[in-house]
Amino acid sequence: MKKNKLTPYLFLIAPLCMYSIWVIYPIFQTFVVSFTKWDGMTKMRFIGLENFKRLINDNYFGLSLLNNIKWMIGFVLLSIPLGLIFALLMDQKFPGHKIYKSLVYLPMALSFVVIGQIWSWVLEPTGGIVNAFLKSIGLEQFAKPWLSDPKIVTYSLIAAALWRQIPYAMILFLAGLKNVSKELVEAAIVDGANSTQRFWYVILPALKPAMVIAITVNIIDSLRAFDVVFVMTRGGPFYSSSVMANYMYVQAFHNYRMGYGASIAVVQFGITLGFIIMYLLNVLKKEERD
């Protein structure tokens, strides 16, 4: 049955070829480019770790990395609990809960370009609804130029991204809630557990797998943030809202420093890798159970 050993590879030839050309090989190439000085046109010059050394002293890169950390914290601290609250609320079968769910999910059907554009109107200093609302409740002193104040711009962008990220977490939690055993909940009720106790001791432990996936996915997404920043501020004003992905793009495709850009991508990849492995381990652990 030698032929059979070959069969799976026959099926894999075409997909694996394409995947290698556009995904696997480029990853290795980016590593190679990161050790060079290259403008994308003239000859590449190997310069060893020079790019990485420069990164350490590059304030704009530091700022971008710091912003990515803000994104990460914002995503995890807000989309996880809010996604969970939304899921718990909408898991109740009140009339119209399906329409409610559809409306909350809706931003996930939009591209970040559209989301970015919509949110720039929401946050617009004079005509935007956020400042208008603050004014109307007498908190005018909190009204701000949300997208041009370097101190707050990153948080504004995170808010826009959360509009799409929270429903995503909600989907993961709603799926997780389906796995909460009804018998266990009922047994807890019989034993006299109140709803808070039921939440902490029955529902939350059952949601653990969904929680782990939601956290890793959110962290990976926060480290990949690009579109919203690019569309809403281009990383500005003065790099104050830049994230690694944007800084890489600017360096490689605007300043034609492909080598330096590649080294930024490599650092971004390195940080993400740990979380990718975490995700893989969680998926593989389930494999073994099957």
Next chain:
Amino acid sequence: MRKIPRMILFYVFSTLIVVIWMIPLMVAFFTAFKTMDEIFMLRNFWSIPKTWTVENFKTAWIEGRMQRYFLNTFFVTSVSVIATLFLSSLSAFAISWYKFKLRTAILIIFVAGMLIPFQMLLIPVYRFSVTTGLYDTLFGVILFHIAFQIGFCTFFLRNFMVTIPVSLFEAAKIDGANAFTIYSKIIMPLVKPAVAALSILEFTWIWNDYLWSLILLQSDTKKTVTIGLTALQGQWISSWNVIAAGALLAAIVPVTIFLIFQRYFIEGLTLGSVKG
């Protein structure tokens, strides 16, 4: 009886959330139907238009060339989705039904690939497109989408295929069916629901892609909807109403598809990530 007040509480909270959630969309919606005069006079993006006009949509569609961008995007998206689903069904079949040396390794590579930062691919893919002449062609974007999405789609379809009982596969083999017959006549009909869910998800993602069109396309005639929308922002800088109309036009296809096939979309997302 304690159930009813609790229900009301849930209802009130959920309504509040949904209302807040819809505000940004209302802002875009109102802006798109306003005249420029009204926007300049009031400068309130969120107020209901005093006079409703559809002129902005016409301007965005014809003068803003959204028409053209729509056709491009439609072409790119449909070809990419069909080809991706076909190719990844092949690899998913191999990975779920055959035991071979590199099986787990290949699966891991596919899953890991879908999670990496795109920046790791930008420079080489751009260079590759330039040297092969694929740069600034819709075909170049399509090929990238197909290749990249193979990772997620293989993982996704494989998760479905492994739930099909092995006995079915063995019986067909005893009856003398070859591998391709088993794939096309037995497995593919059984995973139709999964393919449906996946195609909805992929359609939305590829339709909404921004970064790859930005990197791989240049001429105005090749632009996709998302790139076209940013072009609109540049050209019609202060005509917010036209831009808003353009944004709504860019959103209409994925939103419609999402609303009609929502169940598949959600199933796709959960099965793709939570269940291993």
